[in-house]
Amino acid sequence: MTLDNLQKNLEEVIRARGVPGAAVAVWDGGTLHEAAAGVLNLNTGVEATADSVYQVGSTTKVWTAALVMQLVEEGLVDLDAPVRTHVPGFVLADEEAAARVTVRHLLTHTPGFDGDIFLDTGRGDDCVDLYLAVLKDAKQITPPGATLSYCNAGFNVLGALVANLRGMVWEEALRKHLLTPLGCTHASLYPEEAVLFRASAGHVPAPDGSGAVVAGTWQLPRSSGPAGGVLGLAPRELVRFGRMILAGGVAEDGTRVLSEESVRAMLTPQVKVPDFPGLGGHWGLGFHLMGWGRGAFGHDGGTIGQTTEWWIAPERGVVFALNANGGDVPGLHEDLVHAIARDVAGLDVPRRPVPPAEPAPVDTAPYLGNFEGPLFSLEVADAGGHLDVTTVPGPLAAELGMTRDTVRYVPLSEHHFIAVDKFAGRHAVVGFEVENGRAVHLFNGRTLPRA
Structure with a gap:
């Protein structure tokens, strides 16, 4: 597959896979290639465009990690210091573990406590502080640093750390220290900002299995913003961020956003992902180091009916971003994303596992x-x-x-x-x-x- 027929290929794939709408941006050879197809909302019929804004879900975690690394550069954060050094209100059900959890543990999904805590603590600026109090009931599954277990809650704690040290809410810090220096123009941090753009709705399977319908809930709680609950971006803005990483921390206009040392640290393997078919690789500081060959890294994301695929192939200098709003997204990945990864970026993308034709029984x-x-x-x-x-x-x-x-x-x-x-x-x-x-x-x- 080449990027010359990107628009045609996207249109064909979303039709075949029942995806209501999608947009893609690819940086390759010094050129930005963009395409969009379908609709943002099946109820309204508003067409998807290249500058439409989609919720990027957990891809946000890398942006939160970058905010933390900026604080490290300024000497305000020590990655191996206890989180309580910077977030005094950090509590867990296990007091001994809470005292041991470090900033590095949170960045690498190894703090060991229950991570899928999405309690809505309101829309006020105190929502993250209220969320911290909820963690007093978070159970410890493994000792801090013992094993990787994807931890949304840990990144919300990192959002509190950023807010405490910057003296502003996480959203304001993200805008001031990343979105603006990067030159991002199609980004939203609140629903009232999203409506100023062509914003996508999420779609979920219809109850009768007849296709996709608009999801009844559009946004996750604000307190989950640092982990991926609120940020909306057009694919080109994800490419902008990826180009900054490729350039060793420098934005396209020459603004230094991160130090080269910080970028190297974020891309240094920290934790081996458990031996798990279809996953693999390592975790860096915020980044998933994918193990696709040639050193690819990135992060995917998902909210209610919206998904994001974002990766960087440094050897060929390719940055890829795709946003979609429902339907058979894994099929979209197989037909389009992985084809571009192989043919344009030269990556060895592993095939998704399938059941054996004649599975043998085992002692269960x-x-x-x-x-x-x-x-x-x-x-x-x-x-x-x-x-x-x-x-x-x-x-x-x-x-x-x-x-x-x-x-x-x-x-x-x-x-x-x-x-x-x-x-x-x-x-x-x-x-x-x-x-x-x-x-x-x-x-x-x-x-x-x-x-």
């Missing part, structure tokens, strides 16, 4: 039981040498539309199982950490302890 005894997270629990039962995994939503997950559901998993590799049927365009994979013949944790991107 080590894996059976209940595994609990803050949003939902998973009940694992034997299914004749395979596994039936039932998702049991907690109150907040139910509020967000999650329902009780049982999925059949078959063996994929040692201690790893893959779903027989696709969900959201892909076969989900779960892995187990086994000690003394018994699973103590289930890993699906998060580490869930046995109940």
Whole structure:
């Protein structure tokens, strides 16, 4: 695939994959290539354009990490100091662990406490302080620094750190220290700013399975902004950020945004991602170092019905950003994103795992039981040498539309199982950490302890 037919390819792929609307931006060879297709909202029919604003979800985490690294450069933050040095109100259910968690632990998803805490603490400027108080009930799953478990809550704490040391709310710090120096013009931090642009709505599967419908909820709580709840960007703004990283911290107009040392630190492997099919690589400081060959790095993101794919291929100097608003996004990735990664950026993108044609049964005894997270629990039962995994939503997950559901998993590799049927365009994979013949944790991107 070449970028010469980017518009045509995008139009064909979103039609084939049932994606309401999408926009893509690619920096290659000193040129910005952009395309947009479909609609931003199936109810209104407003067309998607290259400068439309989409929620970028967890891609925001790298921006929050950059704000922290600026503070490190100024001598205001020590990555290996306890978080409480900078955020005195940081508490957890485990007091000893709370005193040990460092800034580096938060940046690398290794603080060890429950990470999926999305309690809405209001729209006021005190929302992050109120959120910090909620963490007093956050359970410790593993000791700080022991293992990687994706932790949204940790980045909200980093947002509080930035606010405390800058003397301004996280949103203002992001605008002053990143958006403005980078020259970003199509960015929103509040709903009242988003309506000034062509803003995308999220779309979710229709209850009857007939296609996509506009999601009833548009924005996550403001207190989750530093982790990915509020930032809206056009794809070209993500490319702008990526070009700054490629240039060693310098924006396109010559403004220094980060030091070269900070950029190197963010891209230095800190934690090995658990051996998990379809994931892999390492975590840097905020960045996912993808293990796609040739040193690619980036971060994806998702909110309710909106998704972002963003990566940088330094060897060829390619920066890629895609925003989409529903439908078969994994299929969109397979048909368009991965094709560009291979053909334009020269990356070796791993194929998504699929179930074996004739899965052999295994002894399931080590894996059976209940595994609990803050949003939902998973009940694992034997299914004749395979596994039936039932998702049991907690109150907040139910509020967000999650329902009780049982999925059949078959063996994929040692201690790893893959779903027989696709969900959201892909076969989900779960892995187990086994000690003394018994699973103590289930890993699906998060580490869930046995109940």
